[in-house]
Amino acid sequence: MSREPVLRVAGLSVRLGGSHILQGVTFDVAPAGVTALLGRNGAGKTTTLRAILGELPATGSVAYDGREILGRPTHRLVRDGLAYVPEDRGVFAGLTVAENLRLAERVPDPDYALVHELFPELATRAGQRAGTLSGGQQQMVAIARVLLNPNRLLLVDEPTKGLAPAVVTAVATVLARVAGRVPVLLVEQNLAVVRRLATDAVVVEAGRVAWRGAAGELLDDGEATRSLLGVGRH
Numbered sequence: 001m002s003r004e005p006v007l008r009v010a011g012l013s014v015r016l017g018g019s020h021i022l023q024g025v026t027f028d029v030a031p032a033g034v035t036a037l038l039g040r041n042g043a044g045k046t047t048t049l050r051a052i053l054g055e056l057p058a059t060g061s062v063a064y065d066g067r068e069i070l071g072r073p074t075h076r077l078v079r080d081g082l083a084y085v086p087e088d089r090g091v092f093a094g095l096t097v098a099e100n101l102r103l104a105e106r107v108p109d110p111d112y113a114l115v116h117e118l119f120p121e122l123a124t125r126a127g128q129r130a131g132t133l134s135g136g137q138q139q140m141v142a143i144a145r146v147l148l149n150p151n152r153l154l155l156v157d158e159p160t161k162g163l164a165p166a167v168v169t170a171v172a173t174v175l176a177r178v179a180g181r182v183p184v185l186l187v188e189q190n191l192a193v194v195r196r197l198a199t200d201a202v203v204v205e206a207g208r209v210a211w212r213g214a215a216g217e218l219l220d221d222g223e224a225t226r227s228l229l230g231v232g233r234h
């Protein structure tokens with residue numbers, strides 16, 4: 001397999017509401033496994049994902065599978081296998097689980113076998129309105145939706161936020177399985193999840209990359225995690 005990065009972000013800059021939110025963010029996403037995008041609240045993690053996806057006006061360069069994509073419309077990137085699981089999960093509360101999944105189908109042969117293998121509970125809850133699911137179940141629907149289609153890269157924003165510890169573990173288990181098939185760029189505040197899943201880490205601080213390297217190296221460095229992420233050792 002090629003070791004070329006699946007995504008190369010270089011000098012990515014975003015200005016919003018008169019503020020220079022991203023100030024030249026540069027990092028690569030490896031072609032396999034999980035790359036964690038870390039940083040304190042407000043550092044610019046979600047903005048980075050949305051700029052990659054073409055949802056925000058940005059300058060710099062984003063190469064996806066070696067091709068420049070900055071400025072291309074979001075729907076074309078999604079069609080080309082760049083999938084996004086947003087922090088708010090974006091499920092349609094008034095629709096059933098099955099309807100939420102059906103709306104996400106982009107190909108003639110969506111991979112329901114994979115979805116039902118990873119999320120057996122979604123089959124039994126197919127007729128339940130998504131708005132009545134627990135937060136963890138809604139997160140599963142959000143991840144399942146993108147897995148129905150062939151993907152080259154998943155961008156996943158804080159999938160464990162607000163979930164109970166046992167559910168965090170379940171979501172991490174699913175993401176570990178998913179990352180065995182397709183590379184993931186993961187925004188995650190839970191450093192135990194990062195330690196379990198991530199190979200590489202990128203830390204954003206005030207709109208710039210403050211640290212890049214092996215995730216284990218960052219997490220083993222108590223001083224670095226304290227100064228960059230504001231937390232003690234995990």
Ligand SMILES: Nc1ncnc2c1ncn2[C@@H]1O[C@H](COP(=O)(O)OP(=O)(O)OP(=O)(O)O)[C@@H](O)[C@H]1O
Pocket residue numbers: 016017019021039040041042043044045046047048
């Ligand atoms: N539309 C906007 N207009 C002005 N400022 C914005 C806009 N969107 C985001 N920002 C600011 O950009 C900065 C980065 O926001 P972003 O959501 O990327 O942070 P984050 O690292 O994902 O934080 P969190 O961990 O809290 O989700 C924040 O200071 C935020 O207030």
